[in-house]
Amino acid sequence: MGRSKKKVRVGMIGYKFMGKAHSLAYRNLPFFFDSDAEPVMQAIAGRDEAGVKAAAEKLGWSSYETDWRRLLERDDIDLIDIGSPNNTHAEIAIAAAEAGKHILCEKPLCMNMEEAVRMQQAAHKAGIVHMICHNYRYVPAIRYAKKLIDGGRLGTIYHMRATYLQDWIMDPQFPLVWRLRKEVCGSGTHGDLMAHSIDLARYLVGEMTEVSGMMETFIKQRPLGEMSGGLQAAASGTAEYGEVDVDDAVAFLARFASGALGVFEATRFGKGNRNGNTLEINGSKGSLRWDMENMNNLHLYLDEDERGMQGFRTINCTEPEHPFAGAYWPPGHIIGYEHTFINLISDLMQGIAGGYSPSPNFDDGIRNQLVLTAIEQSARSKQWGSIPEF
Structure with a gap:
């Protein structure tokens, strides 16, 4: 039993x-x-x-x-x-x-x-x-990247660069849905997409100490309308327009507490990018790259490889040794976007059973919000801004 x-x-x-x-x-x-x-x-x-x-x-x-x-x-x-x-x-x-x-x-x-x-x-x-x-955070390749970084395989981390590019609102006739209204969403691309990149940066490289940001809204007015499912929307059928009061694009530079530098960009105006969530991390002993649209693959460069064989190798993170991957299919039988939520819920259930809050939790949410807020303030002031300790 x-x-x-x-x-x-x-x-x-x-x-x-x-x-x-x-x-x-x-x-x-x-x-x-x-x-x-x-x-x-x-x-x-x-x-x-x-x-x-x-x-x-x-x-x-x-x-x-x-x-x-x-x-x-x-x-x-x-x-x-x-x-x-x-x-x-x-x-x-x-x-x-x-x-x-x-x-x-x-x-x-x-x-x-x-x-x-x-x-x-x-x-x-x-x-x-x-x-x-x-x-x-629950992509096996991201978890494996974290293991490599924490194990020192990349050495001292010098750089992280990340982009999150989408293109679903580029049509000027795309309606003014809730995701484009500050009173409902707080910010546009910044809170929707950049929040993910910030969370991954904190997870993989550590806390940030200061940022310098800029934000832009390319289309200032849109016809009224509502979301109809997924990232689709329908116009109201009237001739009414409303003001877009959130950002279409955001970019920022960052310094990490470790001394590493960061370069980040998020936009909904990256034509041809449906969900271009990518990152690269460079260290003294190696580098890694990851792309959400090929989420099972981690690209890894190690300086310890002998001359003539050096280059980025592709690791298909579906082996039993890769985090979460062993719960699914035999090696090489890839998993998808939906499995990241299953992995997260598995941690949540373990937390409820054990009486603890797995990360990312509300403590992480606050630290992410500190960075998001500092970037917005920096974009308005056009000056570097410090991330306060919490």
């Missing part, structure tokens, strides 16, 4: 792009991982009853609510999964913590530092398990 596992009853808020990704992870986790806790897809919440009911049926949720507050009132919910727009994160997370619910929150953690601190304090006071969904 197998051991008894803790059942974690999940209440999820939001059911579109990230809701679909999270739902798949909850459904598939027991198939791949023998975790000490197991998710139960208890309830999903959304404002549109017809939409949330259809989503519950399609995605595999046992029930639905049209008000997220009902999830907090239910005694059959243990974990609140927040996948709603950014301006709702703080209110929901603080209320969830006060209700004694564990929390998984989509990134960016919130709209500003004041909200981030309140969220962290509420989570710590309640003693609940909390995580932020930076799923790219």
Whole structure:
């Protein structure tokens, strides 16, 4: 007879792009991982009853609510999964913590530092398990890169450069969806894409001490409209336009506490790039490169290789020795984007079973927000800005 596992009853808020990704992870986790806790897809919440009911049926949720507050009132919910727009994160997370619910929150953690601190304090006071969904930390190749760096294989780290390039809003007639409205999302490309690059930089290289940034909005007005799923949108059909008050592109330079330098760029105007999330790290003994669109491959250069054989080798990170990879298929049978969420949920379940908050958690979210805020301030002042300690 197998051991008894803790059942974690999940209440999820939001059911579109990230809701679909999270739902798949909850459904598939027991198939791949023998975790000490197991998710139960208890309830999903959304404002549109017809939409949330259809989503519950399609995605595999046992029930639905049209008000997220009902999830907090239910005694059959243990974990609140927040996948709603950014301006709702703080209110929901603080209320969830006060209700004694564990929390998984989509990134960016919130709209500003004041909200981030309140969220962290509420989570710590309640003693609940909390995580932020930076799923790219859960790519096996990224985990293996971390192992190589921490093991000294690259030597002293001198440089990190990262880009996150997309192109889905380049049409001037693409509507003014919630992701392009400051009151809802807080920032544009900066919080949506650059937040991922910042989190990976902190994970792989360490904390930053100062930054110099610039931000730009290329299209100032757009027709009104709403998201229709994924990264698609539909115009309202009216002739009304609204002001775009968030960034289309952001770039910054950084200094790390270790002495390394960083160069970062994120844009939604990188024509031909659907999800061009890439990074390169250079050290005294070697370098590595990674590209999300070829996420299983890590490119590694080691100076110790003999002359005549030096060059970047390609490591297909699907061997049992690679983090998380052994839970899936035989070597060379690649995994995909959706598996990063399964890997993250496996850590979350272990954390709930063990009573600890796996990283990245709200503490990481605050440190990411410190960097995001400093970049925005630097872009406005056109001066270098320091990252305050927290």
